[in-house]
Amino acid sequence: MKLDPFDKVVKKRNGFPLLILGGAGLLGLILAAFFWLMGDIEKPQVTIAADSVQIGLDKQVSFEIKDAKSGLRSIEVALVQENKKVLLFGKTYPRKGYLAGAGPQKIEETIEIKAKELGFKDGAAELVVTAADFSWWNWLRGNSTVNASAITIDTKPPMISVMESPTYIKGGGAGVVVYRVSEPAGRHGVLVNDIFYPGFAMPKRGEGVYGACLGLPYDIAVIEKAFVVAADRAGNEAKAPFTMALHVRKVVSDKITISDGFLSAKLPEFASHYPELAGTPVEQYIKVNNEVRAANYKKIQEVCAKFQPERLWDGRFGRMEGSPRAGYADHRTYLYNGEKIDEQVHLGVDIASLEHANVEAANRGLVVFAEYLGIYGNTVILDHGQGIFSLYSHLSQIEVPLHTMVEKGTVIGLSGTTGMAGGDHLHFGLLVNGIFVDPIEWWDEEWLKIHMLSVL
Incomplete structure (x- = not known):
């Protein structure tokens, strides 16, 4: 069977529209990309750190520049005062392509400004940040932003x-x-x-x-x-x-015997909170008494790093009724089978009363910590303002929620044996800006009047 030549012509003609459509589609994509770039009329966004309005002898200034579409092409930062201009930072970025993201879309930098060394005088000045992008807008020159921030140069320290x-x-x-x-x-x-x-x-x-x-x-x-x-x-x-x-404080020493009964009673509690504990019972105890203790103190310092600026407390700090069991700064030597296995310093006062006795807030304060804390067991920390904190540990129960303001005498928990406690008692601590101090001074009304209240 012979093919009609006319059929060949028809078939060739049927492929021609497809070629036209394909070319038109490609041209459309090119034009879309061109107009997308041409349509990138968004200027780079400049953000300067809020604390940069005043420049001293040596100032660190941070800034952030963004351009979400074509990306950043260049950045300049200059300090200007009257007719004087000094370039502090300048950078040009290579083009990575011709579509979106031709340059970095976000830049964060910190520069050091030593105004006096640069020859500037105290007074008004401007911090000028100029940023340009890779947009094809503006006849391929791109979009640009000029951010001029009024600042004050002050190089004189306070008296x-x-x-x-x-x-x-x-x-x-x-x-x-x-x-x-x-x-x-x-x-x-x-x-x-x-x-x-x-x-x-x-x-x-x-x-x-x-x-x-x-x-x-x-x-x-x-x-x-x-x-x-x-x-x-x-x-x-x-x-x-x-x-x-x-x-200089005199050293007071104490010896504590660690028994197998104590280890078998305490180590399961610590293992439930620190499952990574391993080794013999004595090795686990030493790890808790050193590494966990250090981590606990670090946490306490973090809690005490921020305080209420006003004084919340007033008058003598209350002391729980009961017998003292250990004093502040006692140097403890720990013995097992008669041999020394560890030594630590006790940074609080231990008071023993009735089992599960009420533990009251020593003074008015804000509850800033109320949870389990390693060797301290269940613990409450109160912020009394201006850097003064009190700590209550080994509690069997915590009675106050976090962020609660409590008055002096409020029951905040019950005494217990949680943490590194061999018997039911309260471990009470006083801290000033994260440093454990002697609570006895804070129980002395005359001392407080002379050394604290008369000044505050």
């Missing part, structure tokens, strides 16, 4: 006057330093050796007056440095020294 400070203080003791800062302060407080105690405003004492509660570690041997530190809002920092006579 500090120390108004009051403790005459003497002992290891594990507490006190208050009062100081005046000549201008509104940013970060401020007291630095003793390497420990920083953040300050708080004392408006009743006058404008620009601040205070900081400090508590010294039990084992401090010498005060190498003691300064009030304050930085203004531009970041300029000043220091003012003060002196205190240090009474």
Whole structure:
């Protein structure tokens, strides 16, 4: 059977429209991409950190620049004052393609500005950020943003006057330093050796007056440095020294025998909270008494890192009725079968009363911790404001929810044996900015009046 030549022509003609349609589709895609790029009229977005409005002697300034479509092509940051302009940061990014994302879509940078070294004077200036993208808009020049932020250059540190400070203080003791800062302060407080105690405003004492509660570690041997530190809002920092006579604390030693009965009673509790415990019972005990103890103290410091700026407490701190079982800063040696296996320092006071006795809030405060805490067992921590905290441990039951304001004498739990407790008792601790101090001072009304309340 012969094919009609006309059939061949028809078949060829039937393929021709498909070719036209395919070409039109490809052209459409090209045009769509072109107009998408041409239609990218969104300018790069510039965000400068809020604390950059004041520039001091040495300032870290952070900024973020975004361009979600074509991506960033170039960035410049300059400091401008009158006729003076200094480029602080400049970067051009290579093109990675001709469609979306030709450049980075987000850039975060931090630059250091030393205004005085750069020849700028104190006063008004501008921080100018210029960013351009890879858009085909504007005849291939792309979109650009110029963000000019008014700033103030201030390179003079504030003046500090120390108004009051403790005459003497002992290891594990507490006190208050009062100081005046000549201008509104940013970060401020007291630095003793390497420990920083953040300050708080004392408006009743006058404008620009601040205070900081400090508590010294039990084992401090010498005060190498003691300064009030304050930085203004531009970041300029000043220091003012003060002196205190240090009474070194005497060492009190104690020995505790660890029995097999104690280990068999306590280790299952710890294993339920720390399933990674392994080894012999003694090895597990040593791990809990060291590694878990250290992790618990780190958590306590985290809890105490933020405090209510106003004083919530008033008057003498209450003491649970009962017999003292261990004192603050007792140096404990732990014995097993007559041999030393560990040693630690006890940073609180143990008080034994009736079994499951009511444990009351020692003073008015905010519940900032109420849960299980390793060697401390069920624990409640109260924030009394201005860096003062109290801790109640080994509770059999917790009676107050988190974030509750409790009055002095409120029952917050029941005494017990949770954690590293051999018998029913309360472990009571006092902390100043995360440092355990001697609770006995806080039970002494006369001491509180002289050293704390008369100042605060």
